[in-house]
Amino acid sequence: MASERSPSAPATPRLRALPDTGTETADVDAADDRRATAEEALVRKLRARSLSVSEARTVLRGHELDAGAVDDVIDDFCRRGYLDDDALASALVTSGVERKGQGRVALSRSLSQRGIPREVIDRALDELPDDDDERALDFARTKARSLSRLDPDTALRRLVGQLARRGYNGAVAMKAAKTALRETTFGSTTSGVRFVDSD
Structure with a gap:
């Protein structure tokens, strides 16, 4: 009995201990590899264009990092000034x-x-100065001349639409469009077309 126990007793602890340690090491190595690969991918993206923190998180999640690892990488990149x-x-x-x-x-x-x-x-x-009116008018002036072949209503509608798509509210867009079209003497002096502000 004693001779049967002695070979098995030392073998059992070793067999239990070695696979556990090896698995943990392998898991840590795999996690480190994933993190390194994810960081490299993020750096490549940042070389192409600046990313927001949210966009960077999306890049990192695509590399199967856990939430803690993602947070660590984001914090590290923010500290270095790569993300701001x-x-x-x-x-x-x-x-x-x-x-x-x-x-x-x-x-x-x-x-x-x-x-x-x-x-x-x-x-x-x-940080922007409160100059939406000026910026809208500057933009409208650059577009007004190209609309001169259109009838007045269509030109006005198109110019207001272009301004609205650039984020100017209705009143600002209308005022800028009318002013710019009036300044370009739209429709020629013989047409009798006049743009009058309704304000």
Whole structure:
């Protein structure tokens, strides 16, 4: 009996201990590999364009990281300055105004679509001067001349629509469209067409 027990006694603890340790090590290694792969993928995306924290989370979730690992990577990237919703929102607002002539509604919508939190959006929009009327008129002036072949009602309707799509409210869009069309002396002086503000 003693001789039967002695070979099995030492073998049993070793067989139980080794697979457990090996599995834990393998699990840790696999998790580390997944995290490294996810971080590399995120860096590649960030080289192509800036991402919001929400967009970065989506990238990381695609690599089967658990919630804790995702939070760790996000925190690390935020600390390093690779992710910054405030800076991204400010850059998108500047770009939307300067390159696209967007108003506050369109800017807010585009920031929201990028997953930027409402309070960050509000801060970015608060940095804008209160010059929607001026920006709408600047945009309307760039478009008014190309509408000169249209009848007055159609031209006005199209220009107001273009302004509305850029996020200017109805009153601002109408005023800017009428002013821009009037300034381009739409319809020629013989047509008798006049754009009068109803305000």
